[in-house]
Amino acid sequence: MLDAAAGLFCEHGWTATTVQDVARAAEVGVQTVYFTFGTKRALLTEVLDTAIAGDADPVATLDRPWARAVVDAPGAREQLARQAAGARAVLERAAPVLDVVRGAAAADAxxxxxxxxxQRQRHTVQLRFAEALVRKADGPLRDGHDAASAADVALALLGPETYGLLVTTQGWTPARWEHWAADTLTRQLLP
Structure with a gap:
């Protein structure tokens, strides 16, 4: 059901996709969808959570191996490269769904x-990464950035909006975006 819903939401959007459409595509009864998820909103939220995580396991982002590898990177530059690689992996799966959620947010409270x-969860992750970066940097971060403002920079650079603009709209490859993101983070944050 999640795969069917993800495909339909990404192809047709929030408004045009019905629970009946999801049930038909998943080859289950409508009541099965409602019984499993409760509402269309809960279904899209589950699609989003699964896309971000890459699986249905109830493991927080900061407890996932890729995020631990970012925090545990031995140096600041390596950490930023791992951050960009982790963001790429998540966004390759989740950017289309995040776009649906952002669009749905305009019409549904x-x-x-x-x-x-x-957005708050993404900022929390970036703040934890930025705190680790501050500890690893050789001296203060560039332009007086502290962990909070470094997290803001990473949130903007590694967000689905920037990824979508460059990869989906402008045709960059995910690898090119990852390289650019790591380089830009390094130039913006490290002395």
Missing amino acids: EMAQVWRTN
Whole structure:
């Protein structure tokens, strides 16, 4: 059901996709979808969570191996490269779904809350990474950045909006975006 819903939401959008469409595509009854997820909003939220994580395991982002590898990187430059690689892996799966959620947020108050929660969660992850970066940097970060403002920079550079603009709209490869993101983070944050 999640795969069917993800495909339909990404192809047709929030408004045009119905629970009936998802049930038909998943070859299950409509009541099965409602019984499993409760609402269309809950279904899209589950699609989003699964896309971000890459699986249905209830493991927080910061407890996932790729995020631990970012924090545990031995040096600041390597950490930023790992951050960009981790963001690429997540965004390759999740950027289209995040775009659906962002679009749904404009018309639906509950989806707007899902979008705001996702933004806060992404900032929390970037703040944890930035705190690790501050500890590894040889001296202060560039231009007086502290962990909070470094997290803001990473949130903007590694966000689905920037990824979508460069990869989806402008046709960059994900590898080119990853290299650019790591380089830009390094230039913006390290002395």
